[in-house]
Amino acid sequence: MKIPGAADRIDDATFEQILEMDDDEEERDFSKSIVYDFFTQAESTFGKMDSNLQAKDLKTLSELGHFLKGSSATLGLTKVKDECEKIQHYGQKKDATGTKDLSSDDALSSLQTAIDQAKKEFKDVEKVLKRFYHDDSSPTRHQFCTPNQEIPHHDSIHLLPH
Amino acid sequence: MADPGLLRPHDQPVVVHLPQPQPRLDDADDCNGLALDLIRLTPVPTLVLDSSLSVRQVSDSFLDFSGSRVRERTIGLHVDRLFDQPNTLPSLAAAQRALRLAQDTRRPYELEDVIHPLQGRWKAWSIRVVPIFRHAKLRCLHMEVTDSTEQHRRQLELEERLSTSETFRMFVEAVKDYAIFMLDPDGNVATWNTGAQLFKGYTREEILGKHFSNFYGQEDRDDNKPGKELADALRDGHVEDEGWRYRKDGSRFWANVVITPVYRDGALIGFGKVTRDLTERRKAEEQLVAAYEESSKLKSEFLANMSHEIRTPMHGMLSALPLLLDTQLNPQQLELTKVIEESGEVLLQVINDILDYSKLASGSFSISTDIINVADIIQSVFRSFEKCSKPETVLEYHLDHRLPAAAEGDSLRYRQIVQNFMSNAVKFTETGYIRIDATLVEEDDDSYEILTQVTDAGIGVPASVTKALFTPFTQFDNSATKRYKGTGLGLSICKSLAELMGGHIGHRPNPGGRGSIFWFTAKLKKVKQLTIVGPVQEKLGAITIDTPISPFEDIRLAATGKRILLAEDNQINQKVMVKTLESLGFDKVDLANDGKEAVAMVLREVSAYNIILMDINMPVLDGVSATREIRFAGITTPIIAMTANALKGQAESYIAKGMTDYVSKPVDRKRLAAILLNCLEQDSALRPLLTR
Structure with missing residues (x-):
């Protein structure tokens, strides 16, 4: 089952597994509840990330990255997962792949970028998923904010690092 | 004291008596004749000289031997005149020296005179002089001259031989870098050199007579390796072995051992054993191998990392391109964008191939053992190609109904091979058919062997390059590279994958005329059925x-x-x-x-x-x-x-x-x-x- 507009944001096979657990293919109660739980979890995690970034608490940021990586991976939200993995590594003062050491300053600035990017990826995939679950409520209810909020859909996909 | 008058010059007529040697009962006469016979008939060339060194008597043998001399002319001659024939007699100097020394020491004196003539063979003479005194006054000198050439030659040879073997013995004894020793035919140590003592720690006294299996480890002894080595040496004339050997203190060293049976006149007298300590060399070799493996691993890791690093921005580029294509582009821009997209896809494929290849090369690639359904894989690959195939080609597939619904295998890798075959087939077939066949070729209690082949009616492969098809970085036609894009790695990766799945891979021309058949086999383990009691x-x-x-x-x-x-x-x-x-x-x-x-x-x-x-x-x-x-x-x-x-x-x-x-x-x-x-x-x- 393809998710319209998912492109490479969602890993088909993984998400399919979740969908297969739905008892009713029209209602999709189970997968919908999981996905919406994830939205809530992501929002709160991003909120914690913001405050810990202020407090420059790298260790907690890494843990938060790992935490959200786990659930986004379970849902197959590839791009969010990738960014969370970066947050996990940067928080450990490692580079994006976790191989080279970074200075605290570099780690913090990379964290800022990665968190922003993670939020963007999340927003994109959230839109796709909401459309899939026929929910048109506005995404602006989220507590966190991103600098480029009002930019149209296509442009908001930052595929290359800035 | 009775003087038989033997040595007086006027005794010459005695010779005349000889033709009729009537034995007399007279003691003196008897004695005379005997003395005379003793001198004249002795086979040892003999001279009797008086104190003035003139010849008083001479034996027949001396005359024979000195050639032309006649008794009459010889008797009375002074020694100096007698020994002036260097070719037939010893040198005068030697004769004089022997005479003088015998007189001086008043004792029998013997010397050897070796003559090396300018021409001809060398000769050796033995001169023996016995001075005879009466009342402390020199009465006469008894001189024997023998040709000792043959004896001397033998002596020389013997000395030479002795000296050679002595040299060898000293050499072997002194060698420190090799343990060289002899075993008796039963394998007991018979000789021991310095090297052996240094290597093995036993002194000569400790080890002589002990069996050489003492140098082997327990395991080798249990296997009777020492005995087998001697048997092999006897059979092959030589045996060489490398392995651990043990010193007296129990420590071990890596040894190279050569055992050679030694025969004397066809009879086995024992075995020569030469041992070298290769511990250092072995260590160096191991380090070398480790360094090589390390560097090759680093290389592969580097390749893998690089490919991975390149892949990320490539994905970005390729994801952005469809979006760009969706925007309002004029025909020229559209064409250029399509070129970028196409090239990008090829580049991504190249990078993926290199990533796979470097993993395969470094051995870090492993095949997982998930549940695999070959029919599903083939149908799914077929569908994906069906969508994008050229309208002039016909795609079909045929599945053996005996194919297992589930077996242990790596679906992803199986699919990769089928996909590679299919993409080649599609690439090289302009018109005609492409067919996938999957057949169960063999089944035993534990596994299935499945043959998958892709037949196409494309341009085919020239016979000259079929062998190189599965080697990395080969493309059978450089001009084809321009027409048909690809890395030249795909088939070599497939080969490694098929081998990892316990199978083989190959190509043969399509017997139906144009095109190729690419095939591979894979051994898939049967899924273990759960056994539940009851x-x-x-x-x-x-x-x-x-x-x-x-x-x-x-x-x-x-x-x-x-x-x-x-x-x-x-x-x-x-x-x-x-x-x-x-x-x-x-x-x-x-x-x-x-x-x-x-x-x-x-x-x-x-x-x-x-x-x-x-x-x-x-x-x-x-x-x-x-x-x-x-x-x-x-x-x-x-x-x-x-x-x-x-x-x-x-x-x-x-x-x-x-x-x-x-x-x-x-x-x-x-x-x-x-x-x-x-x-x-x-x-x-x-x-x-x-x-x-």
Whole structure:
């Protein structure tokens, strides 16, 4: 089952597994509840990330990255997962792949970028998923904010690092 | 004292008496004749000289031997005149010297005179002079001259031989870098050199007579290796071996040993044994090999890392391109964008190939053993190509109905080979057909061998290059590179993959005329059927006699009544896992939010859980520490690690830390089912032993 507009944001096979657990293919109660739980979890995690970034608490940021990586991976939200993995590594003062050491300053600035990017990826995939679950409520209810909020859909996909 | 007058000059007429040697009873006469005979008839060339060194008597043998001399002319001659014939007699100097020394010392004197003439052969003479005194006054000199050439030659040879063997003996004794020694025919040590003493630590006295198997390790001795080596040496004339040998103090060294049987006149007198200490060389070789492996591993890792690094921005580029194509582009821009897209795809393929290739080259590539359904794979590949094939080509597939619905294998890699064959076939076939065939060629108790072939009616492969088809970086036609893009790595990767799956790969021309057949075989293990005691199994067996049980059915059967503990801190993952486990038939799943909770729950009710699923990164107490505590409490329940850090080699590290198996996140349902099934099987096999 393809998710319209998912492109490479969602890993088909993984998400399919979740969908297969739905008892009713029209209602999709189970997968919908999981996905919406994830939205809530992501929002709160991003909120914690913001405050810990202020407090420059790298260790907690890494843990938060790992935490959200786990659930986004379970849902197959590839791009969010990738960014969370970066947050996990940067928080450990490692580079994006976790191989080279970074200075605290570099780690913090990379964290800022990665968190922003993670939020963007999340927003994109959230839109796709909401459309899939026929929910048109506005995404602006989220507590966190991103600098480029009002930019149209296509442009908001930052595929290359800035 | 009676003087027989033997030596007086006027005794010459005595010679006249000889023709009629009437024996007389007179003592003096008898004595005279005897003395005369003694001188004249002795076979040793003899002279009798008076004190003035003139010849008084001479033997017939001397005359014969000195050639032309006549007795009459010889008698009375002074020695100086007699020895002036260098070719037939010793030198005068030697004769004079012998005479003088005999007179001076008043004792018999003997010397050897070796003459090396300018021409002709050398000769050796032995001169013996016996001075005879009467009343302390020199009466006469008895001189014997013998040709000792032959004797002298033999003497020289003997000396030479002795000296050679002595030199050799000293040489062997002194060699320090080799242990060189002889064994007697039974293998007991017969000689011992310095090198042997240095290598092996035994002194000559300690080891002589002991059997050489003392130098071997216990295992070699148990195998009778020493005896076999002697037998081999006898049979082949020589035996060479490398291995550990032991010193007197028990330490060992890596030795190169050569044993040669030694014969004298056809009879075995023993074995020569030469041992070298190669410990240092072996160490150096090992270091060299290690360094080589390290550098080759680094190279492959570098390649893999680089490919990975390039892949990320490539993905970005390729994802952005369709968006660009969606925008308003004029025809020229559209064409250029399409060129970028196409080239980008080729580049990505190249990078993926290099990544695979470097992994294969470094040996870090492994084939997973999931459940594989060959028919599904082929149908799915077929569908994907059907969509994008040229209208002039016809695609078809044929599946053997005996193909197993489930076997152990790596679906992804199987698909990769089929896909590669298909993309080649599609690439090189402008019109005509392309067909995939999959057949079960062999089946035994443990495995299936499946042959998959892709037949096309394309341009075919020239016979001259078929051999090189599966070597890396080859493309059979450089001009083809321009027309047909590709890396030249694909088929070599397929070859490695097929070999990893226990199969082979090959190509042959399409017997139907144009085109090629690419084929590969793979050995797939049969899926182990779960054995459940009791009638349920029999009933099931009866029902499903023709339809193999799918892994999910297996797990559902096995899951009945089983209890699972899931330790996971993320609620989303908890929900999904619980649901997944329910779908696999586990209706009793308990939750722990961190490692500490998990440990407490397990300890509260020992043996309540059949399986524990353990997230690695959890707050309070992580999965590895929790596992350690559970194991420390002596609980052997299977623990399956779950983590998103899906790095190769980590599975082993978790298992080393007490976990039973490993599943990566996002959790694949089939893989999880297979692991759970495996754990339950092991558990049910162990449980009767553990519970009283």
